[in-house]
Amino acid sequence: MKPTKVTLTFDDGSAPIDLPIVSGNLGASVIDIRQLGKHGIFTYDPGFLSTASCSSEITYIDGDEGLLYYRGYPIQQLAEHCDFLEVSYLLMHGELPNQAQKETFVGTINRHTMLHDQLNNIFRGFRRDAHPMAVMVGVVGSMSAFYNDSMDVRDPKVREVAAYRLLAKVPTVAAWSYKYNLGQPFMYPQKRYNFAENFMHMMFATPTEDYEPNPVLAKAFDRILILHADHEQNASTSTVRLAGSSGANPFACVAAGIASLWGPAHGGANEATLKMLEEIGDVSRIGEYIKRAKDKTDSFRLMGFGHRVYRNMDPRAAIMRETCHQVLDEMGLNDDPMFKLALKLEQIALEDEYFVSKQLYPNVDFYSGIVMRAMGIPNSMFTAIFALARTAGWVAQWNEMLSDPEARIGRPRQLYTGAPRREFVSLDKR
Numbered sequence: 001m002k003p004t005k006v007t008l009t010f011d012d013g014s015a016p017i018d019l020p021i022v023s024g025n026l027g028a029s030v031i032d033i034r035q036l037g038k039h040g041i042f043t044y045d046p047g048f049l050s051t052a053s054c055s056s057e058i059t060y061i062d063g064d065e066g067l068l069y070y071r072g073y074p075i076q077q078l079a080e081h082c083d084f085l086e087v088s089y090l091l092m093h094g095e096l097p098n099q100a101q102k103e104t105f106v107g108t109i110n111r112h113t114m115l116h117d118q119l120n121n122i123f124r125g126f127r128r129d130a131h132p133m134a135v136m137v138g139v140v141g142s143m144s145a146f147y148n149d150s151m152d153v154r155d156p157k158v159r160e161v162a163a164y165r166l167l168a169k170v171p172t173v174a175a176w177s178y179k180y181n182l183g184q185p186f187m188y189p190q191k192r193y194n195f196a197e198n199f200m201h202m203m204f205a206t207p208t209e210d211y212e213p214n215p216v217l218a219k220a221f222d223r224i225l226i227l228h229a230d231h232e233q234n235a236s237t238s239t240v241r242l243a244g245s246s247g248a249n250p251f252a253c254v255a256a257g258i259a260s261l262w263g264p265a266h267g268g269a270n271e272a273t274l275k276m277l278e279e280i281g282d283v284s285r286i287g288e289y290i291k292r293a294k295d296k297t298d299s300f301r302l303m304g305f306g307h308r309v310y311r312n313m314d315p316r317a318a319i320m321r322e323t324c325h326q327v328l329d330e331m332g333l334n335d336d337p338m339f340k341l342a343l344k345l346e347q348i349a350l351e352d353e354y355f356v357s358k359q360l361y362p363n364v365d366f367y368s369g370i371v372m373r374a375m376g377i378p379n380s381m382f383t384a385i386f387a388l389a390r391t392a393g394w395v396a397q398w399n400e401m402l403s404d405p406e407a408r409i410g411r412p413r414q415l416y417t418g419a420p421r422r423e424f425v426s427l428d429k430r
Contacts, residue, residue, distance in 0.1 A: 230393025
């Protein structure tokens, strides 16, 4: 029988406090500590690593077992059998769509892919060499000034329309951020393409010549989106929820999530992986860098290996590894020096006792970075693509939070370690 409560006792003789234990459908139980504040006590948990900030029905992760479920479905099954918009529907609505529901959903998303024409002026306010993520933060945040009928977040129908708009428009924003960098004309979305193909069209097409997305690359890109669509209460998702808890408009909330994702410890990992490969430069230098990675006194770290959550193989990595080889074969890049270097590094990490013992397996960022480079996507766009994929999870989590009767405006507590009370001293006496 599982325990139903814990009792907090004090060595000064104060009355003990009973705290209920709450269990979910999967995973660890939690101690409900909400009543501690009434007793003038709070818990101390930097980074909230042992604190559940909410209850959620969307995503489940078991890092020890290497499990990732969206709404109960293993990620492997979804990546094999679904496309990104089916998975987005699942995240947002709780169930996979039937044929009629999918057609309606896809049609709705297609109707919202265009941006308000005056948003072009927002893009042109940035320098041409601005990082795409900087542009995305600004443009997505500014959308609240153009779609002001999405402001009443208490209305479930308004939230649904806002979620559809974001899911449809963020890919356009991302692709245009890239085009703006290049100085090329913006390419408008085309309804004849599926979600992945449409993004590739907006990224790579020009008005002067025909462009048809490669189906192998489009499938690989769609799979990248599925694998990155949600990942429980990570930094960016928690940021979206925290911003949304104040009643902020959805565009501001997602812009905040994009800003959080931009950090190199979060969404920038696949970009950092490619930079690391470029630094190593040649297969002949791998031994030198492996030695540095094992040296605790050296600041060098192998990017794309290990994961903060997964203590076993990242379940997304095996899917992305297969996709990686499909893309390399399609593009004829198996002999490319950079890809040879990546595959050799992968082999060493999977066989070397040091990495195996520390469970530093190649993660999804390692393979997705290689795939996107093979597709011709520059490093600077990697995190932007992560953001457009994660928008599906963000809007689902945002809507769930606002639908939760137990939700409160986020207000973390602190352990104050500053100066105690002291008296003011006038300037002439300091």
